[in-house]
Amino acid sequence: MDLYIQVLVSGLLLGGVYALISIGLNLIFGVVRIINFAHGEMVMLSMYLTFWLHHLYGMDPYLAAIVVLPVMFLFGVAFQRVVVQPILTTSATMKIFTTVGVSLLLQNLVLIFWKGDFRTVQTSYSMSAFEVFEIIVSIPRFVAFVAALLSIIILYAFLKFTFAGKALRAIVEDNAVARLMGVNVERHYLLAFGLGCAFSGLGGVLLMPFNAVYPTVGVTYTLLAFVVVVLGGLGSMSGTFLAGLFIGVVEAFGGTFVSPALKEAIYFGIFILVLLVRPQGLFGMGRGTEEVGLK
Amino acid sequence: MISFAKVDLALWGQDLNRDLGRVGCLGLRKLTNQEKGAFMRKTVWIVMLCVSLVLGFSAGAFAAKTLEIGALYPISGSLALLGEESWRGAEIARMQRNKAGGVAGMEVIFVQGDANTPATSRSEAERLIEQKGVKGILGTYSSSRCMVASEVAGRKGIPYFELGAIANDITTRGYKTMWRINPTAAHFSVAQVEFIIDWLAPKLGKKPSDIKVSVAHEDSDYGSSVAASFSELAKKKGLQVVSVEPYAANSSDLSSVIFRLRKAEPDIVVAVSYAQDAILLSRQAIELKLNVPFIGTGGGHSLQSFADALGKNAEGVLNVDFTQYEVNTAFTPGLTNFLGLYKETFKANPRSGHSLANYMGANVVFDILQKTGGSLDPKAVQKAAMAMDVKVGSTATGWGVKFDENGQNIRVTPQVTQWRDGKLVTVFPKGAAVMEPILIK
Numbered sequence: 001m002d003l004y005i006q007v008l009v010s011g012l013l014l015g016g017v018y019a020l021i022s023i024g025l026n027l028i029f030g031v032v033r034i035i036n037f038a039h040g041e042m043v044m045l046s047m048y049l050t051f052w053l054h055h056l057y058g059m060d061p062y063l064a065a066i067v068v069l070p071v072m073f074l075f076g077v078a079f080q081r082v083v084v085q086p087i088l089t090t091s092a093t094m095k096i097f098t099t100v101g102v103s104l105l106l107q108n109l110v111l112i113f114w115k116g117d118f119r120t121v122q123t124s125y126s127m128s129a130f131e132v133f134e135i136i137v138s139i140p141r142f143v144a145f146v147a148a149l150l151s152i153i154i155l156y157a158f159l160k161f162t163f164a165g166k167a168l169r170a171i172v173e174d175n176a177v178a179r180l181m182g183v184n185v186e187r188h189y190l191l192a193f194g195l196g197c198a199f200s201g202l203g204g205v206l207l208m209p210f211n212a213v214y215p216t217v218g219v220t221y222t223l224l225a226f227v228v229v230v231l232g233g234l235g236s237m238s239g240t241f242l243a244g245l246f247i248g249v250v251e252a253f254g255g256t257f258v259s260p261a262l263k264e265a266i267y268f269g270i271f272i273l274v275l276l277v278r279p280q281g282l283f284g285m286g287r288g289t290e291e292v293g294l295k
Numbered sequence: 296m297i298s299f300a301k302v303d304l305a306l307w308g309q310d311l312n313r314d315l316g317r318v319g320c321l322g323l324r325k326l327t328n329q330e331k332g333a334f335m336r337k338t339v340w341i342v343m344l345c346v347s348l349v350l351g352f353s354a355g356a357f358a359a360k361t362l363e364i365g366a367l368y369p370i371s372g373s374l375a376l377l378g379e380e381s382w383r384g385a386e387i388a389r390m391q392r393n394k395a396g397g398v399a400g401m402e403v404i405f406v407q408g409d410a411n412t413p414a415t416s417r418s419e420a421e422r423l424i425e426q427k428g429v430k431g432i433l434g435t436y437s438s439s440r441c442m443v444a445s446e447v448a449g450r451k452g453i454p455y456f457e458l459g460a461i462a463n464d465i466t467t468r469g470y471k472t473m474w475r476i477n478p479t480a481a482h483f484s485v486a487q488v489e490f491i492i493d494w495l496a497p498k499l500g501k502k503p504s505d506i507k508v509s510v511a512h513e514d515s516d517y518g519s520s521v522a523a524s525f526s527e528l529a530k531k532k533g534l535q536v537v538s539v540e541p542y543a544a545n546s547s548d549l550s551s552v553i554f555r556l557r558k559a560e561p562d563i564v565v566a567v568s569y570a571q572d573a574i575l576l577s578r579q580a581i582e583l584k585l586n587v588p589f590i591g592t593g594g595g596h597s598l599q600s601f602a603d604a605l606g607k608n609a610e611g612v613l614n615v616d617f618t619q620y621e622v623n624t625a626f627t628p629g630l631t632n633f634l635g636l637y638k639e640t641f642k643a644n645p646r647s648g649h650s651l652a653n654y655m656g657a658n659v660v661f662d663i664l665q666k667t668g669g670s671l672d673p674k675a676v677q678k679a680a681m682a683m684d685v686k687v688g689s690t691a692t693g694w695g696v697k698f699d700e701n702g703q704n705i706r707v708t709p710q711v712t713q714w715r716d717g718k719l720v721t722v723f724p725k726g727a728a729v730m731e732p733i734l735i736k
Contacts, residue, residue: 003554010550010583017547108371116376117646118570120604127581127608138582210578211547212571212604216373220545255551260542261514263551 006135007256008249013138015248016145019241020206021221022228023152024199030172030235031192034084034095038103039225040218042197045106046072046204047213048114054121054208061121062143065205069198076197077190084193085186103222111215118212126209144206151202152241155195159237168192172235227271232281239283362398362669364660365423366405367434367444372412373545374437376570377598380646381436381459382407384653387636388661398661399669408432410440420444424453430671431456433660436649438462439516445473454676458656459617459649461593462520466703472673474663474680474698476656477617478707480521483592484528486615486709487565490590490723492532495563498734507537509559509587511552511576512567513544521567521592537561544569549576553583563588570595574604581608588734590615593709597647602717609714611735613722617652618692619712620645622721623729629691648719655692659683659704693727 025039046068053064079102087098120126128139159165167188170178179185203221211217224247232243247267255263274281366385369378389403397403406427410416416435423429424447432448433456435441441460448455449470457465457475461483466475492503499506508529512518519541526536538559540552549572556564564587568576573595580589591614595601602609624630633654637645645651664671666679685696687706695706711723713732722732 003558007551007554010548010554014548014550111371111375116374116379118376118574118598118600118604120574120600122603122606127578127605129582129584136583138579207547212574212600214373214571215375216545217571219373220547224547251548252551255542256554260540260546260549260552260555263546264543 002134003256007252009135009137011249011252012245013141013145013248014252015245016148017141017203017207017244018224018228018248019244020144020148020151021200021203022225022232022240022244023148023155023237024196024203025225026229026232026234026237026240027155027168027192027199028196029229031168032080032084032088032189033175034088035092035099035226036196037096037099037222038079038106038218039200040220040222041103041106042072042075042200042218043204043207043221044110044213044215044218045075046201047208047211047217048110048119048204049201050205050208051119051121051213055119061123061205061208064208065202068201068205072201072204073194073198076194079197080190080193085189088189103218107215107218114215116215118214120212121208123209138210140206140209143209147202147206148241148244151199152237155199156237164188164191169235227267230281231271231274233283234281236281236283239281243282360397360401361404362401362664363404363406363427363429364671365408365420365427365429365432365434367408367410367416367419367423367432367440368436369410369412369416369440370407371409374440374569376600377594377647377649378410378436381434381649381653383637383641383645384633384650384655385433385458385657387633387640387650388654388657390640391636392658392661398664399667401669403661408434410435410437410444413439413443416440417443417447420447424448424451430454431660431664431676433458433657435460436653437517438465438520441465442516445470449473452673454671454673456656456660458653458660460517462516463524464520466701471677471702474660474676474702474704476659476694476696476704476707477652478694478709479703480517480524481528482707483521483615483709484525486711486723487525487590487592488528488532488534490613490615490711491529491534491563494723494732495588495734499562501562504533504535506563507535507559507561508563508565509538509540509556509561510536510565510567511540511542511556513569513572514541515544517569517594518544518567522565525565525567525592542572544572546572546575549579550583552576553579553585556580556587557583557585561587563590565590565592566596567592568595570598570600573598573601577601577605577608577612581605588613590711593617597712597719599644599646602714602719609717611733612714613732614712614714614719615709616712616719617648618694618710618727619648619719619721620651621712621718621729622693622710623727626688626727627691627693628689633691651692655690655694658690659685659696688726 028036049068050061050064053059054061087094125139129136159169167183228243228247232239250267251263254266368382393402406429408419408423431454436459438460441457445455449472454472459477461480463480496503496506510522512522529536540555542552566589589612593616596614597616663679667675680698683696687695696704697706699705710721710727712719713722720730722728722730
């Protein structure tokens with residue numbers, strides 16, 4: 001019995017990290033309707049940024065968020081303006097090619113400048129854990145989980161109560177009508193992309209204390225974030241959070257009780273099933289959102 | 296090339312004169328931005344032209360006396376770190392050999408290929424052979440990449456020299472042009488099983504038949520092949536293999552592997568990991584309180600970044616691997632020299648023993664080609680390779696050279712090393728060891 005609870009806890013903690021990485025993608029995906037295959041590379045860049053701040057200036061990885069978040073926000077804005085804006089009206093394949101290209105470019109630039117070494121940060125809490133009723137909870141993973149929860153609440157409040165947030169939601173629901181109502185859609189695209197990247201920045205910061213960073217670390221996260229976003233439903237932040245937890249728990253149970261080698265196969269299987277049965281995702285906003293940007 | 300260049304140069308020369316003339320006529324007037332731009336562009340062109348001419352000449356001058364060999368390693372992508380580290384070793388051997396007069400009087404040139412993924416490894420092998428016209432290839436570090444690339448070479452009858460990949464079946468597919476200088480997964484297993492029986496069992500006060508072993512391995516060619524050969528041998532020698540846990544090397548969480556290991560309650564875990572998963576596995580083992588000694592199988596456990604990531608927790612982690620640098624140098628003549636060359640060339644310490652193994656291997660390849668007079672003809676290579684007879688303890692890795700009928704070097708033994716104070720120290724077998732192993736759970 002203990003083992004089941006332990007695996008559940010590990011799964012939930014893992015899911016928190018997955019959710020955190022996926023929120024940014026969902027925002028970009030929902031608002032700008034672009035499949036950003038370079039999303040994992042945004043996480044990778046933020047991890048590197050955190051690493052360098054720690055390595056060169058001795059900054060605590062969590063403290064590095066003060067620098068990483070604004071930098072990633074600006075990076076996102078610039079990315080939207082320079083790369084995405086010009087191709088917004090082109091076909092879906094074009095967008096895929098472009099973002100995949102950017103992802104490869106970033107991976108290889110990083111490889112050239114920072115080499116393929118596996119970089120980690122050493123902190124007092126890197127491998128620490130606390131125990132509740134003999135259930136082990138890893139501290140850095142717990143921090144990431146709580147931060148994911150908090151940031152989703154903040155994002156939810158932002159979308160619900162501010163004007164810019166409402167405009168973003170309007171764009172998610174119906175881009176054309178939002179434009180007719182006087183929303184400056186292009187400017188809100190910039191905001192959405194910036195916020196999306198800032199969230200991947202936060203993901204990168206929180207991953208750094210327990211994960212190594214290397215040029216291709218983002219590849220796994222890109223695919224995973226897609227599964228989470230599609231499962232949770234486009235435009236639904238709480239959906240992303242729950243879907244993240246769900247995938248984490250499925251992965252932990254599948255890995256422990258079936259086989260660690262099959263855990264990815266299991267959640268990709270679920271992904272395909274969801275696409276077949278409920279393409280708008282479990283908490284999706286209904287008709288129209290199942291297109292996942294493929295216009 | 297050269298005649299073209301002459302004509303072009305003349306044309307540019309005229310343009311340049313005209314520009315200068317114009318400027319001269321206009322006297323003291325400052326150049327407009329447009330004119331400056333045009334001027335700059337032409338200057339750049341001329342500089343580029345000169346550079347290409349020089350390069351053209353230099354290539355021409357040595358053309359008759361070069362020996363081109365394909366060097367196929369993963370130098371980008373997820374295996375870039377050790378792929379590049381491996382290439383560095385071969386590159387040092389090449390530079391050293393060229394300085395000493397080359398192979399059979401010819402300058403050795405590496406035509407570089409990038410075995411980024413198994414798929415690109417195939418296309419790169421084809422490109423090297425078809426387009427670059429190389430008659431032999433060395434590489435590859437990664438077993439899965441070697442499998443596909445050497446198949447391309449094997450079908451075309453082009454000699455393929457493996458210096459780093461350890462999967463058993465690389466040399467058992469019946470290709471007559473396949474040669475491997477480094478130890479195989481089977482050799483690694485022998486070393487691990489010997490170590491467990493000769494050292495760990497007495498240390499724990501148990502009979503070998505009471506020792507329980509778990510295997511955790513990444514699930515590509517490398518991990519699967521090593522894990523399979525270890526399990527088979529361990530069972531044959533009477534050890535209990537209580538669980539085998541495959542996992543994907545790019546996992547971001549390995550807690551499920553740790554839980555399964557905790558459930559199996561082994562005395563020792565044999566891990567077969569690449570870099571990031573080795574780090575993750577050990578970090579999560581500490582977090583989730585799995586108090587069992589680990590013995591790695593080359594790959595990630597031998598990396599400096601592994602020790603850096605774990606800090607003091609790396610102390611006592613065991614690893615079976617190619618020869619490392621903290622070794623009895625009486626056993627490895629040439630190692631100190633190699634280290635010096637490495638630091639001089641790359642301005643850093645080696646990141647793992649992969650460069651050393653590739654240095655030793657490339658030297659063996661050059662020795663074979665020296666005997667064939669620089670020919671890469673498969674028959675000539677076959678004859679020269681089978682005649683190779685180098686004693687154990689006379690190369691930089693301490694390995695000897697003697698090929699079996701499959702093209703596998705049989706005078707190779709991996710060694711057991713242990714992380715001690717941030718250094719990977721050789722602890723077993725006794726001849727190569729510089730320290731006694733310690734047991735830390």
